[in-house]
Amino acid sequence: MPELRRDPVVGRWVIIDSDHTKGPMDFTKEDNTPTRQAICPFCPGREYQTPPEVGAVRPFNTPANTPGWMVRTIPNKFPVLSSDGILQKDGLGIYDQMTGVGAHEVLIECPDHDKGLTDLTKEEMLAVVNQYQERFRKLSMDSRFKYIVIFKNFGASAGATVEHTHSQIIALPMVPKTVLEELKGAQDYHHTHSHCVFCDIIAQEYVDKERIVLENSSFLAFCPYAPRYAFETWIIPKGHNGDFAVEDHTAQDHLAQILQDVLKKIKKALRNPAYNYYLHTSPIGYGKSACYHWHIEIIPKLTRSVGFEWGTGLHIVPTFPKDAAQYLREA
Amino acid sequence: MSQLRKDPIVGRWTIIATERARRPAAFVDPQSTISDQKDCPFCHDKTSPILFESHGVKVVNSNTPILNDSKPFECRRHGLYEIAHSYGSHEIVIETPVHTANMADLLPEQIGRVFETYALRMKTHRQNPSIEYILAYKNYGVAAGSRNIGHSRSQIMAVPVSPVRVEDKINGAKAYFDIHERCLFCDIISQELKKKERVVVENEHFMVITPFASRFPFETWIIPKHHQCDFAEGIKGYERPLADMMKDILLRFKIGLNDPAYNYMIQTSPVKGPSAFKDYYHWHIEVIPRLTRVAGFERGTGFYICPIPPEMTAAFLREVDINA
Numbered sequence: 001m002p003e004l005r006r007d008p009v010v011g012r013w014v015i016i017d018s019d020h021t022k023g024p025m026d027f028t029k030e031d032n033t034p035t036r037q038a039i040c041p042f043c044p045g046r047e048y049q050t051p052p053e054v055g056a057v058r059p060f061n062t063p064a065n066t067p068g069w070m071v072r073t074i075p076n077k078f079p080v081l082s083s084d085g086i087l088q089k090d091g092l093g094i095y096d097q098m099t100g101v102g103a104h105e106v107l108i109e110c111p112d113h114d115k116g117l118t119d120l121t122k123e124e125m126l127a128v129v130n131q132y133q134e135r136f137r138k139l140s141m142d143s144r145f146k147y148i149v150i151f152k153n154f155g156a157s158a159g160a161t162v163e164h165t166h167s168q169i170i171a172l173p174m175v176p177k178t179v180l181e182e183l184k185g186a187q188d189y190h191h192t193h194s195h196c197v198f199c200d201i202i203a204q205e206y207v208d209k210e211r212i213v214l215e216n217s218s219f220l221a222f223c224p225y226a227p228r229y230a231f232e233t234w235i236i237p238k239g240h241n242g243d244f245a246v247e248d249h250t251a252q253d254h255l256a257q258i259l260q261d262v263l264k265k266i267k268k269a270l271r272n273p274a275y276n277y278y279l280h281t282s283p284i285g286y287g288k289s290a291c292y293h294w295h296i297e298i299i300p301k302l303t304r305s306v307g308f309e310w311g312t313g314l315h316i317v318p319t320f321p322k323d324a325a326q327y328l329r330e331a
Numbered sequence: 332m333s334q335l336r337k338d339p340i341v342g343r344w345t346i347i348a349t350e351r352a353r354r355p356a357a358f359v360d361p362q363s364t365i366s367d368q369k370d371c372p373f374c375h376d377k378t379s380p381i382l383f384e385s386h387g388v389k390v391v392n393s394n395t396p397i398l399n400d401s402k403p404f405e406c407r408r409h410g411l412y413e414i415a416h417s418y419g420s421h422e423i424v425i426e427t428p429v430h431t432a433n434m435a436d437l438l439p440e441q442i443g444r445v446f447e448t449y450a451l452r453m454k455t456h457r458q459n460p461s462i463e464y465i466l467a468y469k470n471y472g473v474a475a476g477s478r479n480i481g482h483s484r485s486q487i488m489a490v491p492v493s494p495v496r497v498e499d500k501i502n503g504a505k506a507y508f509d510i511h512e513r514c515l516f517c518d519i520i521s522q523e524l525k526k527k528e529r530v531v532v533e534n535e536h537f538m539v540i541t542p543f544a545s546r547f548p549f550e551t552w553i554i555p556k557h558h559q560c561d562f563a564e565g566i567k568g569y570e571r572p573l574a575d576m577m578k579d580i581l582l583r584f585k586i587g588l589n590d591p592a593y594n595y596m597i598q599t600s601p602v603k604g605p606s607a608f609k610d611y612y613h614w615h616i617e618v619i620p621r622l623t624r625v626a627g628f629e630r631g632t633g634f635y636i637c638p639i640p641p642e643m644t645a646a647f648l649r650e651v652d653i654n655a
Contacts, residue, residue, distance in 0.1 A: 006413035013492045100333030151627035159626025178633030204410040278631030306476030307468035311596030312494030
């Protein structure tokens with residue numbers, strides 16, 4: 001019997017299609033292994049082909065924009081938002097618009113063209129997480145920005161256009177709708193219960209246990225009860241914290257570890273699928289909000305959205321989260 | 332510099348690329364809808380019980396239904412989570428007895444009958460007190476989530492919960508009405524008719540626009556010019572002019588964008604008390620070619636990056652010669 005489940009944060013219903021459930025082998029396999037590209041501007045030795053770097057993890061004796069880096073952040077050559085210019089708002093009759101001010105950066109996660117996040121050493125993976133936080137803090141200081149999104153597209157069907165392993169950072173002059181909805185849901189819950197809804201979700205996940213994929217002393221990885229996508233997996237700090245920017249070195253280390261472990265499991269269980277992940281944290285200036293709780297959402301790209309989902313926002317998920325969690329635990 | 336535009340209905344911002352906007356021709360994405368009539372389940376299936384049939388339009392239950400009404404609807408709690416048995420119905424509308432893949436190639440009379448059928452099925456489903464929303468929609472082409480069968484059909488889904496996208500639109504329209512005491516959609520129509528830069532085509536009763544804060548390249552909406560909140564009631568007597576507009580825009584996609592995959596979704600008012608929404612909701616149809624992929628940023632933020640301004644796509648679509 002199919003089930004309808006409601007997300008406790010934003011109140012969104014989803015349909016778990018139990019009559020046609022899919023296991024990891026039921027999704028179409030895609031080939032996402034890197035092919036050696038003749039000219040990749042992200043490879044070491046071609047630093048001059050990219051805009052000058054804005055951040056890097058590199059030894060002190062190597063100058064900027066030369067080889068030797070572990071992680072390198074550059075402005076996107078084709079930014080969707082531009083970092084110079086003033087924020088100007090206009091009304092056109094009933095329509096509102098503003099200038100496309102923001103930042104759009106590319107974070108090259110590793111110099112080696114043939115490697116992905118799952119191939120990195122512990123030290124290299126930590127460097128990626130360090131760089132996420134460093135760029136996040138830098139961009140937070142620009143008063144034009146209200147929200148910063150760190151995200152990754154891996155594989156063509158998840159929207160990646162360059163195969164050299166990378167993440168992206170976009171700073172926005174407003175808080176995006178999905179985040180506003182989560183914030184509002186968390187605030188409403190806090191108002192009624194005087195608790196953080198995410199902390200209560202963690203507590204319930206420990207009671208139910210069946211949706212937990214992995215944990216370490218700082219983080220929990222689990223498949224949410226009312227996911228939008230098959231094998232959707234969240235990584236969430238166990239201790240209450242609304243702000244990614246204040247996580248300390250130990251937490252970064254633990255995050256690097258659990259993120260890589262979950263990605264390895266997804267790669268193994270689902271045969272190297274395309275995926276997206278993105279980090280949800282409080283808007284800039286919210287500080288240590290009592291209600292919000294930052295987390296990472298990882299979404300393997302296994303199915304296509306159809307008209308029904310576009311028309312209603314009601315997602316149809318072909319895999320029970322408890323089964324997805326079990327496949328991932330055992331991978 | 333790119334632009335940020337806010338959708339006046341749901342308040343969602345979109346990034347519209349202007350400077351490095353892709354040219355309309357860069358989006359062409361041909362579908363390979365080669366499929367054999369002899370394997371077509373809609374040409375040959377004699378087994379599914381027919382729920383409705385009229386003038387070559389047939390409605391059957393989906394043979395892979397996502398929802399069914401074999402058990403009464405009931406909501407319960409599991410700790411802080413809410414759960415219900417899936418309840419509702421999932422029907423397939425076979426739009427023509429002839430093995431034709433794209434609705435663009437049907438006669439307007441036949442498309443009109445399809446809309447009439449939607450309205451009749453909606454009226455039937457809403458007599459069920461557990462049903463909150465009925466969506467009639469179409470997936471055409473693999474990239475739009477359709478199986479490659481090559482026989483034009485659409486689907487009707489009746490669900491027992493109120494979907495978020497519909498609630499967002501209702502809430503936005505209500506907030507506007509509370510301030511202005513006018514329908515937001517009617518105001519959009521009158522503003523669009525002033526400059527017409529985003530109007531693709533219109534007739535006496537309907538207009539086709541590319542919305543100001545489009546999420547997708549070539550996203551278009553068909554909106555009735557006269558205020559009407561409910562599709563099933565509002566369509567009565569206007570099936571043909573709506574069919575003309577639908578055929579027109581689908582032909583523009585087919586010819587101008589080389590037969591792309593597309594979805595359309597009828598955005599009508601919820602079942603419960605159309606009387607409550609009748610002043611401020613205004614039904615419309617979203618028709619969206621599937622030309623780009625949704626990436627991590629869009630999924631994570633609900634914030635879309637549209638690689639071409641809607642004024643440019645409207646101009647491109649207006650110039651497509653559909654009589655060629």
